[in-house]
Amino acid sequence: MRAHRPSGARGAGAAPYLFLAPAVVLFTLFTAVPIVYTAYLSLRRTKVSGLGLGRGARREVFAGLDNYSAAVGDGELWAGWLRVLGYGAIVLTVMLGLALLFALLLDSAHVRLARFSRIALFLPYAVPGVVATLLWGFLYLPSVTPLRDLGIDAVLLGPGTVTFSMANIAVWGGTGFNMLVLYTALRAVPRTYYEAARIDGASERQIALRIKIPILMPAIILTTVFSVIATIQVFTEPTALRPLTNTISSTWSPLMKVYRDAFVNGDLYSAAATSIVIAAISLVLSFGFLRVVRDRAFQEG
Amino acid sequence: MAVTTGTVARQRTLRRPLRPYGVAPTAILLLGAVYCLLPVSWVLIAATKSKAELFSTATFAPGTGLAANIADLAAYRGGVFWLWMLNTLIYAGGGALLSTAVSAVSGYTLAKYRFRGRNAIFNVLIGGILVPSVVLAIPQYVLFSSIGLAGSYWSVLLPQILHPYSIYLARVYAGAAIPDSLLEAGRIDGAGHWLLLRRVALPLMLPGMVTIFLFQFVAIWNNFLLPFIMLGDDHTFPLTVGLYTLLAAGSNQPALYNLIITGALVSLIPLIALFLTMQRYWRTDLSSGAVKS
Numbered sequence: 001m002r003a004h005r006p007s008g009a010r011g012a013g014a015a016p017y018l019f020l021a022p023a024v025v026l027f028t029l030f031t032a033v034p035i036v037y038t039a040y041l042s043l044r045r046t047k048v049s050g051l052g053l054g055r056g057a058r059r060e061v062f063a064g065l066d067n068y069s070a071a072v073g074d075g076e077l078w079a080g081w082l083r084v085l086g087y088g089a090i091v092l093t094v095m096l097g098l099a100l101l102f103a104l105l106l107d108s109a110h111v112r113l114a115r116f117s118r119i120a121l122f123l124p125y126a127v128p129g130v131v132a133t134l135l136w137g138f139l140y141l142p143s144v145t146p147l148r149d150l151g152i153d154a155v156l157l158g159p160g161t162v163t164f165s166m167a168n169i170a171v172w173g174g175t176g177f178n179m180l181v182l183y184t185a186l187r188a189v190p191r192t193y194y195e196a197a198r199i200d201g202a203s204e205r206q207i208a209l210r211i212k213i214p215i216l217m218p219a220i221i222l223t224t225v226f227s228v229i230a231t232i233q234v235f236t237e238p239t240a241l242r243p244l245t246n247t248i249s250s251t252w253s254p255l256m257k258v259y260r261d262a263f264v265n266g267d268l269y270s271a272a273a274t275s276i277v278i279a280a281i282s283l284v285l286s287f288g289f290l291r292v293v294r295d296r297a298f299q300e301g
Numbered sequence: 302m303a304v305t306t307g308t309v310a311r312q313r314t315l316r317r318p319l320r321p322y323g324v325a326p327t328a329i330l331l332l333g334a335v336y337c338l339l340p341v342s343w344v345l346i347a348a349t350k351s352k353a354e355l356f357s358t359a360t361f362a363p364g365t366g367l368a369a370n371i372a373d374l375a376a377y378r379g380g381v382f383w384l385w386m387l388n389t390l391i392y393a394g395g396g397a398l399l400s401t402a403v404s405a406v407s408g409y410t411l412a413k414y415r416f417r418g419r420n421a422i423f424n425v426l427i428g429g430i431l432v433p434s435v436v437l438a439i440p441q442y443v444l445f446s447s448i449g450l451a452g453s454y455w456s457v458l459l460p461q462i463l464h465p466y467s468i469y470l471a472r473v474y475a476g477a478a479i480p481d482s483l484l485e486a487g488r489i490d491g492a493g494h495w496l497l498l499r500r501v502a503l504p505l506m507l508p509g510m511v512t513i514f515l516f517q518f519v520a521i522w523n524n525f526l527l528p529f530i531m532l533g534d535d536h537t538f539p540l541t542v543g544l545y546t547l548l549a550a551g552s553n554q555p556a557l558y559n560l561i562i563t564g565a566l567v568s569l570i571p572l573i574a575l576f577l578t579m580q581r582y583w584r585t586d587l588s589s590g591a592v593k594s
């Protein structure tokens with residue numbers, strides 16, 4: 001703790017705390033309390049005495065880690081993780097790969113109609129996930145799909161293809177935003193960096209690989225971490241696609257299982273434990289990714 | 302922003318006659334643009350198809366049923382679709398306004414004041430980014446129902462006001478857009494904290510606040526999980542939940558499909574209009590200060 005007053009604090013008094021009060025109150029009510037409450041619920045269960053009829057027959061009791069061991073031993077949940085792993089691998093590589101490619105192409109001096117392409121590529125960002133799923137879902141139906149007009153007989157919502165069809169919806173909806181983040185970062189780089197490389201005889205491709213991608217690394221890491229967190233929590237696309245096909249179960253993704261446990265089966269306790277497990281996995285993955293990337297960056301540097 | 306009007310592109314070509322990769326980069330970008338526009342252009346066409354045409358004519362062949370579809374949509378359950386539009390506007394507009402106000406004041410304070418606990422408060426608020434929404438949604442529902450507010454407008458509006466990333470953006474923007482000397486001059490003239498906030502800080506932060514508002518508006522407009530969990534009565538639904546319930550009902554009543562497609566089109570119009578008219582505010586980096594067009 002410093003003895004002297006930091007600069008700029010003269011007469012600040014309570015003002016900064018008052019200005020931050022709304023954010024702190026909202027954080028407490030809608031983030032901190034719910035987290036603690038979820039953790040509390042995850043350690044509880046309902047105890048049914050007798051036939052479970054009448055007042056007081058159902059009581060909430062301490063359950064220890066029973067809900068967690070049930071979540072870890074749940075085959076349905078593991079199957080969900082595997083499906084999301086396959087889906088996420090496709091989404092993350094294709095979406096972020098395309099976002100990077102488009103950002104680099106837009107930033108290079110050799111494209112025409114760049115403004116039109118940029119706006120068109122960003123447009124899906126304005127389409128809600130439910131509506132995007134609905135549009136693509138119809139385009140996947142055998143009686144509507146344009147592939148039918150081309151004479152191609154494709155089953156797009158079958159057991160073997162539904163993961164790819166769903167990944168396509170996420171790629172379509174997410175590429176534009178990630179592209180904008182990367183493109184904005186690229187536009188902030190002084191053009192003189194590239195001029196020097198050009199004078200030295202570097203090709204556009206070399207400039208992209210050797211200068212632009214390293215400069216973009218922080219933005220690429222940021223978009224990857226956010227995309228990983230979003231992908232683990234996939235819920236909207238499979239839920240909204242279910243009415244159009246019977247290949248998606250009500251527990252297709254871990255989050256769908258949490259929803260079903262909590263609001264269809266009424267078992268808030270195991271849903272709370274599962275959601276804590278989901279949160280823990282997404283935290284471990286994002287920190288793990290940051291760590292791997294940082295270690296590698298230091299080795300090269 | 303990229304300036305690529307026809308003349309500039311032509312001058313560039315003249316100056317540098319060799320285009321090392323030919324038309325390939327342009328072609329790849331246009332291919333991407335076509336992919337992104339495909340579903341949107343389809344829904345534009347499909348909304349014109351009558352019930353019989355939807356499943357029989359070619360995918361991109363316009364139909365003859367647009368007026369009938371819109372009339373059906375307007376009449377569905379006593380016009381509940383328009384209520385969904387209005388609800389969405391209340392959730393997204395009201396939520397984004399409140400969120401922008403909280404973010405701007407917090408961002409300004411964190412950027413321009415030195416006080417004990419500043420970094421701790423910032424880190425805790427930003428840490429909220431990493432908390433998956435599902436961990437929050439279930440207890441938020443239970444807590445709202447315990448005070449009898451589950452299913453109300455408040456249950457969807459209130460949890461979406463605090464947005465960690467917006468506070469981060471506002472802090473970055475305040476740091477770049479508000480000169481310390483201006484605040485110092487105001488203090489010497491005897492202006493209080495509240496006056497400085499209202500007369501100096503917020504006006505300078507306005508362009509950044511528009512950007513924060515837009516991103517928050519779209520985020521709330523697109524949210525499905527929270528209203529899906531919180532709301533039970535279809536008179537309080539936003540569009541996303543309303544269209545989903547139509548779709549779920551449509552698996553037994555395919556006659557609803559025309560309604561769903563027309564509804565999807567109508568629901569896209571406000572967002573796409575906002576999106577196209579506010580082009581210069583859609584920026585993900587606010588560190589450069591003033592908005593450049």
